[in-house]
Amino acid sequence: MSSFTEDTDAQLVSDLLRELGINRATGFALVKSLVERGYLERVQHGHVRLGHKARSLLYTPLERPAETDVRRIKGLTKTTASAGQLLNAKLDPDLLRTVKPNTYARPGPWKIAFANASLGNAWRRALKQSVQYGVSLHKESVGVFRTEVAHDDAVRQADQIKAMLAEGLDALIVSATPDPQGHLNAVLQQARQKNVAIVALDRRPRERRLITSFVTASDHMIGGVSALWISEMLAGQGRVWMLSGLEASSPTKRRATSALAMFGAFGQVEVTAHVHTNWTAQSGFDLVTSLIDKGAEPPDAVWCDSGLQGLGSVQAFEAAQLAIPPHTGGDLNGMYKRALDLRLPHCALDYPAAMGALAVSVALDLLRGRAVPRRVEAPVPVIMSRGAETDSVRADMYAEHHVRWDLPDVIVLSQGLALRNSQKGDAA
Amino acid sequence: MSPKNPYDQAIDRFEALNAAIMTPTTNARDVIKQAGLPLSSGYRILTQFEQRGFAKRDTAGRYLRGDVAWQIGMAAFGFGSGMAAVLPLVRYLRTQTLRTAFIGVRQRQKIHVGPFSKGRGAEFVSDPQTSYEFTSWPDDALDIELRGQPYRLFWAAFGQSAPDIEAGLAVISRPVPDLERQAVANQVRAAAQMAMAARALTGEHI
Numbered sequence: 001m002s003s004f005t006e007d008t009d010a011q012l013v014s015d016l017l018r019e020l021g022i023n024r025a026t027g028f029a030l031v032k033s034l035v036e037r038g039y040l041e042r043v044q045h046g047h048v049r050l051g052h053k054a055r056s057l058l059y060t061p062l063e064r065p066a067e068t069d070v071r072r073i074k075g076l077t078k079t080t081a082s083a084g085q086l087l088n089a090k091l092d093p094d095l096l097r098t099v100k101p102n103t104y105a106r107p108g109p110w111k112i113a114f115a116n117a118s119l120g121n122a123w124r125r126a127l128k129q130s131v132q133y134g135v136s137l138h139k140e141s142v143g144v145f146r147t148e149v150a151h152d153d154a155v156r157q158a159d160q161i162k163a164m165l166a167e168g169l170d171a172l173i174v175s176a177t178p179d180p181q182g183h184l185n186a187v188l189q190q191a192r193q194k195n196v197a198i199v200a201l202d203r204r205p206r207e208r209r210l211i212t213s214f215v216t217a218s219d220h221m222i223g224g225v226s227a228l229w230i231s232e233m234l235a236g237q238g239r240v241w242m243l244s245g246l247e248a249s250s251p252t253k254r255r256a257t258s259a260l261a262m263f264g265a266f267g268q269v270e271v272t273a274h275v276h277t278n279w280t281a282q283s284g285f286d287l288v289t290s291l292i293d294k295g296a297e298p299p300d301a302v303w304c305d306s307g308l309q310g311l312g313s314v315q316a317f318e319a320a321q322l323a324i325p326p327h328t329g330g331d332l333n334g335m336y337k338r339a340l341d342l343r344l345p346h347c348a349l350d351y352p353a354a355m356g357a358l359a360v361s362v363a364l365d366l367l368r369g370r371a372v373p374r375r376v377e378a379p380v381p382v383i384m385s386r387g388a389e390t391d392s393v394r395a396d397m398y399a400e401h402h403v404r405w406d407l408p409d410v411i412v413l414s415q416g417l418a419l420r421n422s423q424k425g426d427a428a
Numbered sequence: 429m430s431p432k433n434p435y436d437q438a439i440d441r442f443e444a445l446n447a448a449i450m451t452p453t454t455n456a457r458d459v460i461k462q463a464g465l466p467l468s469s470g471y472r473i474l475t476q477f478e479q480r481g482f483a484k485r486d487t488a489g490r491y492l493r494g495d496v497a498w499q500i501g502m503a504a505f506g507f508g509s510g511m512a513a514v515l516p517l518v519r520y521l522r523t524q525t526l527r528t529a530f531i532g533v534r535q536r537q538k539i540h541v542g543p544f545s546k547g548r549g550a551e552f553v554s555d556p557q558t559s560y561e562f563t564s565w566p567d568d569a570l571d572i573e574l575r576g577q578p579y580r581l582f583w584a585a586f587g588q589s590a591p592d593i594e595a596g597l598a599v600i601s602r603p604v605p606d607l608e609r610q611a612v613a614n615q616v617r618a619a620a621q622m623a624m625a626a627r628a629l630t631g632e633h634i
Contacts, residue, residue, distance in 0.1 A: 058543075059493075061492060063546075
């Protein structure tokens with residue numbers, strides 16, 4: 001039935017069976033049953049097309065969001081059409097462009113490699129787990145899987161990819177190292193010439209034209225929605241401290257830009273401090289402690305682009321015995337635990353490490369000849385403490401359902417089902 | 429009654445799995461049990477079902493219908509190439525309006541609901557029906573009922589496969605004042621324009 005998703009015209013049964021590699025006796029009997037059950041219908045001279053029953057597959061929930069108990073939220077009774085306009089959600093044009101079907105199609109099982117930029121923090125380790133989970137989910141389709149880590153060295157990553165190409169590859173998943181000199185260009189060009197599907201994951205190579213599809217998540221959403229939440233929590237007026245991630249990284253810049261634009265839109269939300277952490281709890285703790293020690297007036301809210309440093313910020317307020325203001329920032333199990341323990345108003349948008357498994361699916365879809373968007377964004381759910389919702393920012397999931405009390409603080413929750421494997425790894 | 433042939437049995441399993449994944453089950457074992465499959469072969473069958481794109485799992489492990497399934501549904505109405513490119517617009521519309529948004533097919537006096545993303549907060553609604561019927565097509569929105577409450581369904585078409593079959597994007601909203609209604613209708617129309625452009629671009633860009 002999936003043979004009709006690109007071309008809905010009637011197809012000759014014998015052609016269909018040949019393409020699918022099904023022998024004639026089995027194939028004709030299966031087609032007969034599918035016709036009798038309404039999934040296919042016969043048209044003239046041995047042709048079939050999708051039947052009326054196939055239409056029943058249309059109905060599809062894209063996610064299962066948390067049900068809001070509106071009665072518990074003071075003032076939250078209406079939705080304004082301007083809520084989304086305020087967020088000004090941007091739609092990257094590449095989300096709506098697809099790779100030409102069958103460009104990379106070939107028979108499986110396939111050889112896939114993952115060229116990983118680094119394993120330098122908890123999130124990157126979660127990403128690796130997620131890729132491995134994706135491969136295990138499709139183990140019958142993936143004949144050979146190989147992974148290399150470049151430790152943020154572009155020359156090393158280029159050499160690793162070259163070696164993997166020499167051994168023969170069908171698809172390359174690459175999370176690119178910072179590469180200001182363009183060391184990756186030549187080897188990615190070589191991969192393209194060999195018709196290898198190149199799926200960039202989380203970090204895109206400098207030359208965008210060299211990749212087939214980019215799997216990522218929206219930093220604009222992470223920065224903008226969390227700033228919108230703070231602005232509405234403060235009724236459009238108050239002091240905010242901003243704790244960004246690594247200063248040189250592009251996600252940090254995109255999240256901060258979106259947040260600053262949102263705070264600016266409210267006019268009287270004042271950013272009284274903006275510091276850069278290295279996405280660790282220790283750096284969050286040190287920087288917030290330093291601000292407190294310097295006598296900076298305590299903020300009404302703290303915007304963190306991740307809970308990786310957000311946890312340290314909360315701990316710094318606790319250590320200084322100050323009232324802890326509302327915080328943003330997710331990712332880290334410890335952040336959710338502490339926010340729930342303290343009943344802290346908290347809004348988090350996890351940067352989904354589960355995009356690793358998604359990248360594997362995208363690579364396999366390309367090799368199966370399916371139409372794949374040029375850019376694939378993993379959903380970024382809004383995770384909130386109960387009662388913290390505002391007019392424009394609503395929970396996709398409540399923190400109490402997301403937190404894992406049974407797992408260590410350092411676990412990154414957004415790796416999805418790969419968490420099971422990481423649990424095993426931690427136990428070992 | 430003669431026993432079913434293996435092909436009919438395979439279709440029975442396919443239908444049973446399709447029904448099982450529409451309930452919010454959290455693990456493979458539940459899906460297999462709900463589908464009435466033997467545990468011994470159920471895991472293998474469910475894995476194949478997932479690998480072929482008829483099911484997928486969210487980050488919490490709950491099963492959802494896969495993208496291949498709804499694309500077959502669209503193809504059965506005559507909408508093939510380019511549908512994958514339209515999907516991001518469903519979440520976009522939901523984010524823009526906070527309301528339930530979906531891709532659907534309007535066939536004569538019926539709208540069939542396809543992939544949908546539910547509204548949030550005060551606009552959280554029960555799952556939409558699989559289809560809505562109407563007697564005459566209004567100017568901008570259709571009055572519908574959900575859990576006995578009045579709602580409006582805003583619709584804008586982005587494609588046509590036959591004189592009486594069109595694909596479109598839709599938003600379901602609680603009744604709102606005129607100004608608000610106009611804003612929602614404009615957002616749905618704008619998204620449908622983007623969908624047309626996206627379908628036109630399909631395959632152009634490698």
